[in-house]
Amino acid sequence: MLPYILLALVNGMFIGTSRAINGRLSTELGPFRASLWNHLIGFLFLTLLLAALGGWKLDGMSTPPWSAYLGGFFGALFVAVNSFIFPRLGAMNAVLLVISGQMISAVVIDYQNHHIAPSLSRGLGVALVLVGVHFTRVAKAPQPQEKTS
Amino acid sequence: MIGRSTDWLLAMAGGALLALMIHYNSLLARHTSPIVASWVAHGLGAAAALLLMAVYSRLVAPATAGPSKDLKPPLWFYLGGIPGTFTVILAAITVNSSLSLSGTIAFMLVGQVLFGIVSDHFGLFRTPRRRIVAADFGVALAVLTGSALIIFDRV
Numbered sequence: 001m002l003p004y005i006l007l008a009l010v011n012g013m014f015i016g017t018s019r020a021i022n023g024r025l026s027t028e029l030g031p032f033r034a035s036l037w038n039h040l041i042g043f044l045f046l047t048l049l050l051a052a053l054g055g056w057k058l059d060g061m062s063t064p065p066w067s068a069y070l071g072g073f074f075g076a077l078f079v080a081v082n083s084f085i086f087p088r089l090g091a092m093n094a095v096l097l098v099i100s101g102q103m104i105s106a107v108v109i110d111y112q113n114h115h116i117a118p119s120l121s122r123g124l125g126v127a128l129v130l131v132g133v134h135f136t137r138v139a140k141a142p143q144p145q146e147k148t149s
Numbered sequence: 150m151i152g153r154s155t156d157w158l159l160a161m162a163g164g165a166l167l168a169l170m171i172h173y174n175s176l177l178a179r180h181t182s183p184i185v186a187s188w189v190a191h192g193l194g195a196a197a198a199l200l201l202m203a204v205y206s207r208l209v210a211p212a213t214a215g216p217s218k219d220l221k222p223p224l225w226f227y228l229g230g231i232p233g234t235f236t237v238i239l240a241a242i243t244v245n246s247s248l249s250l251s252g253t254i255a256f257m258l259v260g261q262v263l264f265g266i267v268s269d270h271f272g273l274f275r276t277p278r279r280r281i282v283a284a285d286f287g288v289a290l291a292v293l294t295g296s297a298l299i300i301f302d303r304v
Contacts, residue, residue, distance in 0.1 A: 004246040008253050011239040012260020014232040020264075020274040021229030028222045032202035034229070039195035042230030046188040049234075056185075064180035071173035071186075072193025076201060078166035079194075085160045090279045092265035094160055096292050099258055101164020102171075103296045109172050125298030132291030133161070135284065 023086030035079040093136055100129045187237040251300045258296055262289050
């Protein structure tokens, strides 16, 4: 169990690293160009990886519904938005606000798909997340100590 | 220009976009494989980013959309997509372990917050340094506990 916990923690740090680098590129090229580079480089890297692993063969593959292809669009928009806010809010505020929006949306998406009203513990979870958001004050936005180029 | 409260709202809207992205990408992964789904999503995402970039630079900010700096950014500034792809591969491993999906999501969130603390403190990857204060830990605790209640409630 412990090695997997560590692996998941490291995975979260990779996510943070990716967002920090994209945020940095965004201040140079703008958020949409940063999103484009993120997807192009990721696509090339995965192409090489799939070629090396021979993972193209999909025997059990079924035809996905057309909506399954919408993820790329939301991903492109997400990376642009996140790259824009990351240097403006700082890593900590950015990640906490993104997690908050993600968790609340996940509750809504699950409700839309299963038509079961959110449970009490989910309601409590949303409330607690909102308490956290409330204290992520505008005043807490980073005051850059030094201008790094 | 855009104010701080707009940044705050944009960040939460970003979280909603992320939730939608994960929702549709997992749908695709169920019909293919996690890595192939990510490959397809990155390819379509690149096309979407190109389209968004063209629309943005034409309609919103024709003058400021292009690269304005004299200095060329170092090569590693362009490589943010690589650690991003690790996510799918590592998640595919941990989701199939005893951690399952809920545990994977939960510990990935904790890892992201840990990264946020370290990154702000040291100004990693040439980002602005920022002091982490006690209140930050309170916010992190509230958001992570709330998230855990949401994640582990999944039946």
